[in-house]
Amino acid sequence: xxxxxxxxxxxxxxxxxxxxxxxxxxxxxxxxxxxxxxxxxxxxxxxxxxxxxxxxxxxxxxxxxxxxxxxxxxxxxxxxxxxxxxxxxxxxxxxxxxxxxxxxxxxxxxxxxxxxxxxxxxxxxxxxxxxxxxxxxxxxxxxxxxxxxxxxxxxxxxxxxxxxxxxxxxxxxxxxxxxxxxxxxxxxxxxxxxxxxxxxxxxxxxxxxxxxxxxxxxxxxxxxxxxxxxxxxxxxx
Ligand code: ADP
Ligand code: MG
Numbered sequence: 001x002x003x004x005x006x007x008x009x010x011x012x013x014x015x016x017x018x019x020x021x022x023x024x025x026x027x028x029x030x031x032x033x034x035x036x037x038x039x040x041x042x043x044x045x046x047x048x049x050x051x052x053x054x055x056x057x058x059x060x061x062x063x064x065x066x067x068x069x070x071x072x073x074x075x076x077x078x079x080x081x082x083x084x085x086x087x088x089x090x091x092x093x094x095x096x097x098x099x100x101x102x103x104x105x106x107x108x109x110x111x112x113x114x115x116x117x118x119x120x121x122x123x124x125x126x127x128x129x130x131x132x133x134x135x136x137x138x139x140x141x142x143x144x145x146x147x148x149x150x151x152x153x154x155x156x157x158x159x160x161x162x163x164x165x166x167x168x169x170x171x172x173x174x175x176x177x178x179x180x181x182x183x184x185x186x187x188x189x190x191x192x193x194x195x196x197x198x199x200x201x202x203x204x205x206x207x208x209x210x211x212x213x214x215x216x217x218x219x220x221x222x223x224x225x226x227x228x229x230x231x232x233x234x235x236x237x
Pocket of ligand 2: 071
């Protein structure tokens, strides 16, 4: 077997969806811009996690992905670093609205994602703001008005702000659904669908989930276009 085959078997990585590129087994393989590699080096990481290794080359091809992996597998940087590359390619003005939208189930998770985006995106000058419920809107709206490349939001609060017409989705070209299974468990499906309806259809969509029940399969089928499905380890169907 080839080194790639050995790697995939060892880490229980499977990817289906046609013409799947080989994983980036090392950070050198990624070809990420030096300012991004520097932040990774500063963090002390020695190699990509298996989900990063297999999803990064697919994401860089602008393809949709549904990734099924347990928590703690490094999914956040799995989508944030391709998002930084995406931002570098687009060079949109954040004053005209976000380019990347990340949906996450809870305030805690959303702020963790924002922290990671600001930390690893610092040298790339990425701006990121957070929208979540259980806190007054006024401060969040003020931050949003200053402009952000990446908006991380819980579906309820984002849908409220969308209905108030206080966010412009016209530049959004990368959509991430993090912990999709938990968002559905929490009853956010109607808000997710209303939000996604307002995003231009020419977008890339990345979906992450720890489990793969039929509700998640259904929404993946509705929101993703020819996705590559990446599994790490055994997944309960
Ligand atoms: P998940 O979203 O899959 O639960 P996270 O993205 O929260 O996982 O990552 C879990 C932890 O692993 C975080 O502390 C993160 O900074 C760290 N991490 C991410 N990528 C790597 C890597 N390549 N090497 C070592 N640690 C990493
Ligand atoms: Mg996560």
